[in-house]
Amino acid sequence: MLRTVTAIRRTIRAALAATKPLRYTALSGEIAALVASGRLIQCSEYLRRLGLGETTIRSLRSWFGRYAARAWRTANDREPTRVWAIVDGEYRHVAVYAPTSSVFPAATACYKRMRTFNIRFELAA
Template sequence: MIATAKIRRRTQAAARTAPKALRYRAISGHIAVLLDTGALVRTGDILDRLGAADLKDGYQSWYGRHVKKAYIAANDTDPVRVWVQHRTTGKWIHVHAYNPFDIALYVGLASYKQTKHLAQPAFFQAAYAEAA
């Protein structure tokens, strides 16, 4: 009987959160689709690709701020924003999305002290050698 009540509570909780997820997904529209297909990336995606996913969330956030600053300096406009679920907490957050080849992503790497080592030429050469 206890297991049945537990399953019922989980089902009810899932039913309450499903409309919220659908609402945020609808708000984000085609930007979310581009993010899912890889046509746009988040700063966390770049850190994952570079093997720096183990950075604390606070460091990742500051890296994102450096990227945004570099993007605004280059384009005189804010980057595109999209609603996504936070990777660890599951809460819906607003993040910026960038072209995967946008120079601001790499300027942000070089300008932030916690990610500066990822922007070194030797690091990129080693990453390309492993990929080949």
């Protein structure tokens, strides 16, 4: 019993000494590794890849993410994968998708503010 209590105390002490980024990475687990490798991306990264400026991305990303999540739920009947990420200096639980996911064109088509950018999607031959 004493060994168990000692092990628990050590674990708690180690957890308290861990840095905030380490704790959030541990919470996200394998998903954080997939995001770091680029196999999953946030909506803001998708908007960045379209060539939009940072101020435009900042103003669009929240609503664009909602449209993307709605498209994901419609297509898959479940919630999108989420990861803890730093957004504007704060850790937030954000949805992530594969870069080739169909949710991005669907969200772009549904979100009226995106129409001003004249973004078109075509199938590669």
